[in-house]
Amino acid sequence: MIGNWYSRRMEAWESKLCNAATNRVVRPFEWGLDWLETWPEARRLPRNGHDPENYIRVINELALSDSAEFFNYQKPTEFQFDGEWVSFPSPVQSPVVANNTMRLRFFPAKPMRGLKQGPTKKAVVVLPHWNSSPHQHVALCQGFQKLGIASVRVSLPYHDDRMPPELERADYAVSSNIGRTLDATRQAVLDVRASIDWLETQGFNEFAIVGTSLGSCYAFLASSHDERIRVNVFNHCAAYFADVVWTGVSTQHIKESLETNISLESLRKVWDALNPSHYMDKFAALPKKSLFIYTRYDTTFLPEYSKIAVDHIKARKLDYRVVVLPCGHYTMGESPFKFIDGYHICSFVKRHL
16 A cells, blocks of 8 residues: 555656646757768768658668667867866767857866875766756765765757757757657767766776766766776666657657658667667776666656566676666656765766776
């Protein structure tokens, strides 16, 4: 009885928090082929008589066959740093001008009381959740500061100052535009790797990454392709991209547009290159320590998809830890769960970085 009461209360709380946002927009379905034109795969195979869906499927197959090329980039050299904010050209130049400048907020390590220490060489890259506001995840970075660890908070594609003026939400990061969602994810991964390049110019040489929700997906793809990232925290984890969008309560406005134009089976194929499940072997090939966090009452990242991700990790006998919190996706950001979550994240990073 207590379990049923708690479950119902948590589901009601989740629903209330989710429905607090009243500015979700059902946008038209688009294949978005123009967003793929600069990819190395599209240059190798220009569209020639392919129908849109089949062409995007083939491009995904090419990306998966050589993901090192897909997530390759030219390191930026034009870094600007004012002591708190870092900016540089994103390795991906999208059609949205505001999105093309990458932004980081830097949080230097603070000396821990009673300890004498030189400049730390450790840093954490923090990736917020989808539709995060600029002040969110700052407390986590400040927590790392107090532990003597520097960090950078990443502005995800189409978030913060990178959001075009016509938007109220970061709709271009994940949407019913197939190609744009692919391109935004690829851009996020390359932005993360370029952020580590900047940290290296500042003398850092040991790196952790913490990604939450959509940021967790980005973090896994980045870590799978960058051996510099040795400590990982995936805060809300899932094995599949399309399935999460299709089933999550937060993305039902996107599904509303998708389902009249494409089936879930087909959506999986055109977003195949975004699935963390495809990069498990690459991830396993690199020396890493990882914490996977998910919640029991999640209606955005359904727990079944989190469990599949963990099963992949278990099967490969990696160095990992799993934490399951008794809350949901939105309630993880509420008291007391946000403090419990923060404790697990900070203690894991402090212990292993």
